[in-house]
Amino acid sequence: MNMATTNLPAAPPARSRNLLVSVGFGIAAVLMYFGGLFGVYLRERSQVRSVGGSWIPDKAHIELTPPGMIIWTLLISIAVMQWAVYSIKRDDRQHALLAVGTTLAMGAMVLVQHGWQLSQMNLVADEGPTTAATLIYTIVGSYMVAFVIGMIFVALMGFRALAGQYSSRQTDGIVAASLYWYCLVFIYFIIWIAVFIAK
């Protein structure tokens, strides 16, 4: 028994969790960034409303349909992204790539809806600049930048999975991309409520 044990090859060193750890720090940083923006947004909004002012300019058109579509798209994308994680953990690369591709397609839809909504809001055109316009453009613009970074991240991890880097023994890339994606969905959920629902 002892002989058999000592003849076994040495155990591989513990797998480094570099990517997961750094994505964790990245998520913390992104959350703090948007936390700062939301703090200023809610403060300004409450100040305007406390004196009976109108936060959103009268001629602005903030429809709920596009944000509603976006949030539903993103909520569904959580399940799709988790499908990618589930598949890669079972060495089912084909379904993992299908899920990553579907997530990216949903991401593209979200960007298109954002773009369309920004073009329709009429926040600035008729009444000149407002506090609400500045802050909404800052928040939504920052979100779109963070979202594009997320799409690039998911696509990169998808390509690496395609190249065979990720499997049931090494899932970090797909898991890390999914964590960042869930963070993006969470942030949009706050935007949806604080900016578009509450207005």
Place this chain on the structure above:
Amino acid sequence: MTENQTETGSNAAESASGSLDIGGLAGVFGTSDHKNIGRLYIFFGLSGGLLALILNILVRFERINIGSVGVLDFGSSNQFFQTWSLSRTTLLFFCVLPLLIGLASYIVPLQVGAPSLSFPRAAALAFWAWVIGIMIHVVTVFTDGGLGEPDPISQFAQGMDPEATELSMLSIAMVVFALLLGTVCVLATIISQRPQGMTLFELPLFSWSMLIAGGIWVLALPVWLSNLAISWVDFQGADALRYGAVENIWDQLSWLWSQPMIFAFAIPVLGIAGDVIPVSSGVPQRQYRVQQIAIGAMGALSFGAFVQPFFNPDVANQAVFVVMGILIILPILVFLGGLADTSIRGNLSISAHLILSVVGVLALLVAAVASAFHVSGPAIGAIQEINDSWLDGLISWLRDVQGTVLATAVMEHVLIASVIGIIAGLYYWAPKIFGYQLNRNVGILSALTLLGGLALSGGSNIINGILDEGDEVYHSSAYEGVWDSNAVEFFNIVGAIGSILLLAGIGLVILDLTISVILRKGNDENVKDPWGGHTLEWATDSPPPTGNFTDAPVVDNERPLLFPAATGGDEQ
């Protein structure tokens, strides 16, 4: 390589033979080796320190008026403000933070027994993005940009350029983003590249302090970036929100240079002293866990992203701010006590790095005392509510102190303490980083010069704060209502002399580095472990080969060279 960038197999064999080393410009511009990146950060960071201190001298000379004649006249409050704000941004973003990240980029992988920094290419990207960003920022400020103007009415007459201002904002955002990326590389190395047996509580104190400080930076700097983003968007438009109004930009961003946040940039000073002093004493650090907890407590007490006077002018009177401002003394005192206890039980060997690290921690303690003094008005006011009103005059005076140059004194003490601590680290780790020991006597002279400079410069700001000189020194209103204008003038002259001494102190270090390292006149014998180090970086060659260690080290205590893994670290 994989995304984890660890070296294995034939890669490590190549590394050990040094066949991957690339010299010349290709080695400088194309490197992703943590040692080269660390050296580059140190070189540029020290250059940034020179620039910051030269700007500081200009500001100090502007504050001097002999009779009614100014020694130096910038011509307008706006141009004075540009120099004043640039001296602050360069001291933090061009000197202290890059030096800390550079030192950590070099030393942390060695301390945790890692073959490289996590994400070395990202670390290289962070470095070059930082260099380009800070260069653009400095140039834009000198071309009438900068982070706002205090006097918007005359902005066009005084040469304020909106395009340069916008570029200043974007470039400083690039700088902060790059520094955050560099920090995340260091943090990921600490957390995920430790060898078997090294728990977080067995990290060397410098690595531990970088973990705490880096964590605070990762949480706080994005909030600062969000402030900047709002200002930038508003500046682009028609100032609807007014945060992009030139007179508001700096006010919104200035919390990063104020207490408690400023202390987050000096946390690694404790870590450096915690590595240097036990080695200089020849005995292990006593109460190691307590030291780690003290560093952690300092991190918790320095998180100040919520202390933004622009949005909450009354924050200085709020309990959390006051309590944090006072309690910040405690972890520094506890840490200092632990160091004193260790050094008493050992046989202290006097060296430049020992003196520099002691001076650094003491300067930090003075900063903490000044911080407590700065916030004590509301604290005594709370006592007064319980007691009687005999404290009225004292409280009124202490509240007045809050808007004075005492705040500058706190900032100056913290950041210069950080610089001194970093220089201590440079003298301590120079054999490891450069393969040469730096000159002991020059190091000691530099420590004394920096101590004298800080005493005069920071001390004069403390006294002028008590004399009620306003913190916004670029406005003539800062000097209205001072108790004794002659005394303020005198101490501004003293402060200017102190600033010159600070510059001389940094200059001595750069001179020593030039002679010892670049001209190769330094002592290059016994550089592998000249001090009898306790931590893993001293287990490899100086400078280490590519890949750092031939075999992955196994440790089970925080002093692996003093107590190899089999014996454990439970001698206390």
